[in-house]
Amino acid sequence: MRRRNLLLTGAVIAASFATGADAQNRDRNAYFGDLHVHTKLSFDAYIFNVRATPDDAYRYAKGESIHHAAGYDVRLTDAPLDFLAVTDHSEYLGVIPAMHDPKHPLSKVPYAPDLFSTEREKINAAFQRIATSLRTGQYLPELKDLDTSRSAWRTLVESADRHYVPGKFTTFRGYEFTSAPDGQNLHRNVIFAGTRAPALPFTALDSQNPEELWRWMDQQRKQGVEALAIPHNSNGSDGRMFQRTQFDGRPMDRSYAELRMRNEPLAEITQVKGTSETHPSLSPNDEWSAFEIMDTYIGSATKVTKFAGGYVRDALEAGLEYEQSEGFNPYRFGFTGSSDTHNAAGPFDETRYFSKVGLMDGKPEQRGSVPPAGRTWDNYEPQNNAARYQSWGASGLTGVWAEENTRESIFAGLRRKETFATSGPRMRVRFFAGFDFPAGVENRHDAVAQSYARAVPMGGDLLQRGTRAPQFLAWALRDPHAGWLQRVQIVKGWVQDGKAQERVFDVACSDGITPDSNTHRCADNGATVDLRTCAVSENKGAVELRALWSDPTFDPRQRAFYYVRVLENPSCRWSTWDALRAGVEPNPKLAKTIQERAWSSPIWYVPQR
Amino acid sequence: MELADLVRSAALTTREPPLNWLRAAIREPLLHFVVIGAVLFAVTALREQRAEHSEIRITAGEVEQLAKFWETQAQRKPTAEELQVLIDERVDEEVLAREAVRLGLDREDVIVRRRLAQKMAFVSDDLAIVAEPSEAELREYFAAHRESYTTPDLYALRHVYFNPDRHTAVDADAQRALRRLARGANPDEVGDPFMLPRELADVSRGDILRDFGSVFADAVTGSAPGTWNGPVRSPFGVHLVKLESHTPRSAANFADVRARVREAYLQQRQREGNAALRAKLREQYKIVVESAEGGGS
Numbered sequence: 001m002r003r004r005n006l007l008l009t010g011a012v013i014a015a016s017f018a019t020g021a022d023a024q025n026r027d028r029n030a031y032f033g034d035l036h037v038h039t040k041l042s043f044d045a046y047i048f049n050v051r052a053t054p055d056d057a058y059r060y061a062k063g064e065s066i067h068h069a070a071g072y073d074v075r076l077t078d079a080p081l082d083f084l085a086v087t088d089h090s091e092y093l094g095v096i097p098a099m100h101d102p103k104h105p106l107s108k109v110p111y112a113p114d115l116f117s118t119e120r121e122k123i124n125a126a127f128q129r130i131a132t133s134l135r136t137g138q139y140l141p142e143l144k145d146l147d148t149s150r151s152a153w154r155t156l157v158e159s160a161d162r163h164y165v166p167g168k169f170t171t172f173r174g175y176e177f178t179s180a181p182d183g184q185n186l187h188r189n190v191i192f193a194g195t196r197a198p199a200l201p202f203t204a205l206d207s208q209n210p211e212e213l214w215r216w217m218d219q220q221r222k223q224g225v226e227a228l229a230i231p232h233n234s235n236g237s238d239g240r241m242f243q244r245t246q247f248d249g250r251p252m253d254r255s256y257a258e259l260r261m262r263n264e265p266l267a268e269i270t271q272v273k274g275t276s277e278t279h280p281s282l283s284p285n286d287e288w289s290a291f292e293i294m295d296t297y298i299g300s301a302t303k304v305t306k307f308a309g310g311y312v313r314d315a316l317e318a319g320l321e322y323e324q325s326e327g328f329n330p331y332r333f334g335f336t337g338s339s340d341t342h343n344a345a346g347p348f349d350e351t352r353y354f355s356k357v358g359l360m361d362g363k364p365e366q367r368g369s370v371p372p373a374g375r376t377w378d379n380y381e382p383q384n385n386a387a388r389y390q391s392w393g394a395s396g397l398t399g400v401w402a403e404e405n406t407r408e409s410i411f412a413g414l415r416r417k418e419t420f421a422t423s424g425p426r427m428r429v430r431f432f433a434g435f436d437f438p439a440g441v442e443n444r445h446d447a448v449a450q451s452y453a454r455a456v457p458m459g460g461d462l463l464q465r466g467t468r469a470p471q472f473l474a475w476a477l478r479d480p481h482a483g484w485l486q487r488v489q490i491v492k493g494w495v496q497d498g499k500a501q502e503r504v505f506d507v508a509c510s511d512g513i514t515p516d517s518n519t520h521r522c523a524d525n526g527a528t529v530d531l532r533t534c535a536v537s538e539n540k541g542a543v544e545l546r547a548l549w550s551d552p553t554f555d556p557r558q559r560a561f562y563y564v565r566v567l568e569n570p571s572c573r574w575s576t577w578d579a580l581r582a583g584v585e586p587n588p589k590l591a592k593t594i595q596e597r598a599w600s601s602p603i604w605y606v607p608q609r
Numbered sequence: 610m611e612l613a614d615l616v617r618s619a620a621l622t623t624r625e626p627p628l629n630w631l632r633a634a635i636r637e638p639l640l641h642f643v644v645i646g647a648v649l650f651a652v653t654a655l656r657e658q659r660a661e662h663s664e665i666r667i668t669a670g671e672v673e674q675l676a677k678f679w680e681t682q683a684q685r686k687p688t689a690e691e692l693q694v695l696i697d698e699r700v701d702e703e704v705l706a707r708e709a710v711r712l713g714l715d716r717e718d719v720i721v722r723r724r725l726a727q728k729m730a731f732v733s734d735d736l737a738i739v740a741e742p743s744e745a746e747l748r749e750y751f752a753a754h755r756e757s758y759t760t761p762d763l764y765a766l767r768h769v770y771f772n773p774d775r776h777t778a779v780d781a782d783a784q785r786a787l788r789r790l791a792r793g794a795n796p797d798e799v800g801d802p803f804m805l806p807r808e809l810a811d812v813s814r815g816d817i818l819r820d821f822g823s824v825f826a827d828a829v830t831g832s833a834p835g836t837w838n839g840p841v842r843s844p845f846g847v848h849l850v851k852l853e854s855h856t857p858r859s860a861a862n863f864a865d866v867r868a869r870v871r872e873a874y875l876q877q878r879q880r881e882g883n884a885a886l887r888a889k890l891r892e893q894y895k896i897v898v899e900s901a902e903g904g905g906s
Contacts, residue, residue, distance in 0.1 A: 025806060079819040102728055110678055113724065142681055162872065428804055445802050477804040480822060480844035512774075542774055543845045544804065 024409075027448040028401040028418070030428040031410060033083030034061065034346045035174070035398055036189055036232060036271060036338030041088040041152045042176075044299075045342040046096040047115055047126045048358030052344035054086045054159035060345040062169055070362025074345045074354055078481035079426070081397075082405055083170035086156060086344075087189045090175045090201035091134060094152025095143050109142050120360060124385065131299050135183050137208040150200055157197055166406045173197045177213050177229070179204035185236040185298040186210055188264070189338075190217070193226035193411045209247045211256070214263040228414060230336055232268035234315070235276040236298040239306030242315035242331060252322065257330035266414060267312050269421045269599055270337040270396035272347065272356045273298065277565075277599060278313040286491075286504050288567065288595065292393035292423070301388065316602060317493045317500030320559050324495045334417030334459045334601030335563075337396030346397075348424040350594075351534075353394045353574035361389040368587055369578035377588055390590055394574045395423045399598070401430075401457065417459025420564075422598040425482035430475040431458040431564045431600040435465045442473060442548040458563070459601040464608045469554045474507055475546045476566040476598065483568040483596060484541025486510050487522045490549060494560035504565075507549040510542035517552075527569035529593045534572035534580055541569040557607050564600040571596065665703050667696060675699060733886050742874050750874045751863050758861040758870070761813040765853040766829050768807060769800035773846045783840035783847050790837040790849060800849070811856075825850070 037057050038045045049069040056066045063080035065073045099106040100116055115126040133140050153175070160171040173192040180186060188210060190201065202216040210229075217227055234241035246256055269277050274294025283289040295304050308314050312335065319331030339346030341356045355361040364370035368382045368390030382390060399420040400413040413419060420429045430448065434455025441447050451473055456462050462470055476488050488508040494501055506515040509522030516523070527540035545566070570593040572580070579586040586592050675695045679687045687695065715721045742750075751758065769786065773779045786799045796807070805820060817826040821843040828841040832852050839849035863870070 027806070029806075100727075100731060102732060108674055116724070116727065117720075118723065142678065162868075430804060443802060445797050445800075445807070447802050448804070475804060478844070480820060510774075543772060544774075546802075 024403040026403065027452070028403055028413075029405075030399045030420075030426075031082035031170075031402055031405055031413075032397050032399055032422075032426050033081050033085075033170070033410075034338050034341075035083075035085045035087065035172070035191060035230060035336055036176075036268065036340045037084060037086045037344060037346065038088055038176075038340070038342040039086060039344045040097055041094050041156065042342060043089055043092045043096045043130045044127055045088075045344075045358060046100070047123055047130070048342055048360050049118060049123070050343055050358040054088075054156055054344075055163070057086045057344035058084060058159065058163035058169075058171060062163070066345055068343055068345070068354060068362060069358035070354075072354075072362075074343070074347075077349065077352070080169070083172070083400075083410055085172035085174035085189070085191055086160065087174040087176045087191075088152075088156060089178045090149070090153075090203040091178050091205050092130060092143055093149040093175070093201070093203075094155070095145055095148050096130075097152075098145070098148045099143075104148075106143070106145060106148065118359060120366070120385070123360060127299070131180075134178050134180050134204060137179070137181065137204060139205050146200065153200060161195065164407065168405060170405055170407050170410050172407065172411070175201045177202065177204055177210070179208040179210060179213075180298065181208045181240075183297045183300060183302060184238045184240045185233045186231070186241060187233060187298070188213065188229040188231050189268075190227050190229050191411075191414070193228075194407055196225045198225060211247055211259065214259050217263045218259070226411075227263075228266065229264050230266045230268050231264060232271060232338070232340065233273055233276065233298055234267065234310050234312065235274045235279075235294055236296065236304065237310050238297065238304050239309030241310060242312070242318060243309045244318060252326075252328075252330055254326075254328040257322070257328040260330050261332055265333055265417050266336050266419065266601075267315070267333045268338055269312050269335040270393075270423055271340040272392045272395060273340060274391065274393065275395060275423065276311050278311045279307040281307050282311055282314050283502060286502075288504075288565070288597075291594065291597065292391075292395065294388070294391045296388055296391075301385075313491065313493065313502065316561050317502060320493060320495045320561065321498065321500050324559055325498060332604060334419050335421040335599050336398040336414075336419055337421030337423070337599075338398060339396065347394050347574075348397060350394045350424070350572060350574040350596075351577050353577065355389060355392060357389075360385060361392075364578040364582060367392070367575075367578075368590070369575035370582045370584055371587075377585060380587070390575065390587065393423065393594075397422045397424060397426065399426070399428065417601045418457050419459065420598055420600045423594075423596045425479040425568065425596050425598075427479045427482070427485065427566055427568070427596075427598045428477045429458075429564055429566055429598050429600045430473065431603065432456065432473040433460075433462045433470050433562065433603045433605070435468050435470055437471050437473065437548065442475070442546050447473070447475075456603060458603060461604045461606050463606050464556055467556045469550055469556070470605065472507075472549045472551070472562060472603075473547075474549060474564045474600075475544070476508075476564070477544045478542070478568075483536065483571050484510070484527075484543065485545050486525055486527060486541055486567045486569045486595065488545045488547060489565045489567070490551075491563050491565055492551065492553075492560060494555075494558045496558065503553070505549070505551075508545040508547040510545060510569075511540060520552075525569070529570050529572060531572070531576065531586070531592055532580075534577060536569060536571055558605075559607055560605040561602040562605070563602040564598075566598040568596040570594065663707075665700060665707075667699055667703075671699070672696060733883065742871065742878075747867065747870050747874055748863060750877075751866070751870045754870075754873070755860055757873070758866045760859050760861065761815070762830070762858050763811050763813060763856040764817070764829060765810045765855075766808070766812075767796060767851045767853060768809075769796050769849045770803035770807070770845065771840070771847040772801045775801055779847050780840055783849060787837055787839055787849050790851075796851075803845075821845070821848075830855075 039054050039057050040046045040051050052066055060066045061081040061084040063076055065075035068074050098104040099109060099112045101107055117123055157173050160173045164171045175190055177188045177190055202213055231241055246252055275292040278289045280289045296302060315331040319329040323329040343356060343358060347353045347355060355367050361367040365372055368386045371377055371380055400410050401418045402409040402413040432451040432455040436454040438450055441450050474488050474490060476485055478485050487506050490505045490507050492503050505520040506522045509515055511525045513522050525540050527537045529536050573591055573594045575590045576586045576592045676687055676692055679695060709715060771779050771783050776782045790799060814826055814830055817829060825841050825843040829850050829852055832838050834852045834854055837849050837851045840847045841850055
């Protein structure tokens with residue numbers, strides 16, 4: 001995702017983890033990390049020929065280079081990450097590698113050799129064999145080996161603990177709960193707060209019902225094991241992730257909403273397999289809604305038919321309606337972004353994308369960005385998998401505002417939803433709402449300290465103050481290694497006559513432009529991309545954008561949420577970079593450019609009854 | 610033949626004489642046949658000789674496993690007749706597989722070859738994990754890689770930021786501010802608001818590079834402490850910088866980093882073990898790579 005800045009080309013970052021702990025910063029620092037990473041311990045990654053270990057994943061995050069299954073090395077070029085959680089699939093955890101070990105009894109399963117191939121058709125067949133078990137929630141009895149999973153889980157836990165360097169690099173123990181009833185994706189990542197974790201994860205083969213997972217997490221919490229769950233790829237759930245009933249179809253109630261929000265304060269808004277902010281059919285008045293849309297199920301070519309319930313903005317709106325009519329809200333969550341890499345290495349950079357499923361898509365021809373050898377794009381029809389891979393994106397990261405880079409501080413930031421997500425670049429986003437900002441706060445050196453003292457940050461609730469209208473401080477700073485900023489927007493959702501509404505306001509524009517007071521849009525700043533070279537306009541866009549904004553449509557009695565969306569100038573999509581390097585035309589069916597972006601967690605305005 | 614023992618000895622003994630019996634084992638099936646006719650003839654002849662001492666044994670455990678897999682599919686236990694069919698199939702499979710190997714049919718098959726290579730790598734890479742290193746070995750490794758365990762130069766600095774979008778003559782404005790700072794102005798009253806901290810303590814050059822780029826990092830690390838300098842450029846705009854202090858790099862105590870040293874040591878030994886085994890196995894072969902016909906470079 002990140003276009004490297006010419007100023008910094010060649011400025012190799014010497015990752016250093018030997019320095020002492022940073023002091024606490026009361027204004028909080030933005031730490032960037034990936035909370036969704038798979039290694040060879042995941043059944044599918046191993047089948048995809050990935051052999052990278054959890055240790056490799058942490059090394060990659062710290063800036064070292066590691067090996068990719070397709071035969072090359074990968075490395076973060078501009079900066080290491082601040083935190084990482086390896087979250088291997090808990091179902092059949094470690095079982096597939098054991099089947100490959102001739103000395104292990106699992107290797108005697110008759111179809112074991114069929115799982116290990118370097119041919120893509122056979123890899124896919126092997127993957128589907130296990131994926132079918134996850135769609136039905138039924139164990140393949142011959143692969144049920146909890147001792148092997150227990151030992152793999154210990155490997156995960158020990159690796160996370162070994163790589164934790166308080167003050168410099170934070171790791172979390174975690175795993176993925178891989179529930180996909182009928183293929184409808186209900187996956188969650190479970191992230192543990194500290195050094196206490198169960199002997200075995202609760203898996204989708206224990207129950208596909210996420211409510212059972214949350215109840216298990218409640219039980220764990222009673223025993224002092226704190227964790228939170230982060231749902232992902234709601235876009236592949238066919239409307240089920242944020243549906244308006246409980247899992248079994250009964251209506252939602254207060255205890256359901258509380259159970260859910262106690263355990264799921266966050267949702268993953270973006271990752272390689274598409275962005276789940278909103279869909280053009282849900283947000284027809286949002287010109288930026290068609291961003292890295294993946295419209296199929298996870299792991300198959302089945303088309304999604306139901307978008308409501310599959311995107312986070314729609315869910316936040318549903319939550320407001322529940323709050324208004326029922327007095328509880330099952331969908332009051334903040335945002336994270338992650339990669340979901342199965343290579344132990346997130347591809348965050350558009351200019352050097354390597355996708356995410358090992359041998360399946362490690363080369364451009366396999367992911368629809370370069371035509372097959374000797375062919376052009378004329379009459380090109382991607383095979384099932386390539387059709388999915390070409391819709392994937394070089395996303396994403398989680399930003400957390402925290403006092404210091406430690407498990408305690410970052411987990412607390414996640415818990416209070418003081419988070420933002422990005423499509424890969426590391427732009428920083430601040431967002432506060434309040435009634436008592438000092439005059440001209442946006443131009444003060446102590447704007448952040450004033451805001452913490454007198455307003456609420458992203459992820460928080462702002463209670464009604466009579467008929468007064470709140471102010472919103474939205475502030476974005478570019479990634480020093482990526483592009484320039486084009487505009488800062490505030491996305492508002494509210495309830496009117498029992499129905500949720502939404503609107504996007506541009507609140508700060510680059511290049512001296514001010515938002516139009518009727519359309520609430522910035523005029524085009526004229527930033528362009530030269531598709532022959534992927535060079536971008538040199539003098540367009542902003543280093544930072546800042547606004548103290550008041551909602552012109554504010555009604556003190558209306559329940560509402562507000563979140564910030566920051567857009568960079570357009571830049572080449574990874575598929576265009578692939579084509580440019582190969583000396584071919586970009587795939588005419590794909591977007592040639594994208595606008596990298598960041599999303600803050602919402603602030604909820606809460607009227608008092 | 611216990612392949613694992615074989616590999617263990619190869620991986621862990623670097624000074625023992627070549628593995629003659631390994632060499633024999635690997636080469637034995639490779640030598641014999643030149644022409645298919647000769648092959649068939651030889652095999653037929655050999656089969657008679659081999660008949661007494663070449664045994665196929667299906668263990669009780671294997672029989673049990675066959676029954677269990679059958680049960681998984683059929684949802685009931687196999688009858689005695691069904692089990693006998695399974696066993697016969699298993700025996701046939703073994704006989705055919707052994708004969709295929711005798712005939713060298715495995716050698717032309719890329720799938721079989723790859724699978725065997727994978728299996729070998731899996732076994733050997735697993736076993737190349739070495740014994741717990743001694744304290745002396747760890748200290749030696751630490752001494753040889755002292756650089757990795759050194760705390761780098763650390764800097765404390767202040768800076769003042771100027772956003773070029775907010776100034777028509779940003780350098781001139783920065784120059785003017787520099788003169789004010791030199792006369793003792795309060796840095797909190799100079800420059801534009803900035804989202805990142807304006808004071809940084811205990812940061813390495815790498816930390817500075819990461820957020821501010823190389824021009825800025827050079828300016829900070831190359832300046833004398835105690836005075837305001839600039840204007841200096843970064844990806845964000847223009848800054849005035851003042852180095853407050855510089856703590857030179859310092860080596861770590863072995864005791865403080867022993868756990869990290871051990872991890873790195875074990876990883877290195879594992880890589881070396883894998884490479885040594887491959888090298889050793891290669892020695893058993895004369896390797897000829899023919900260049901492609903008419904191939905230039």
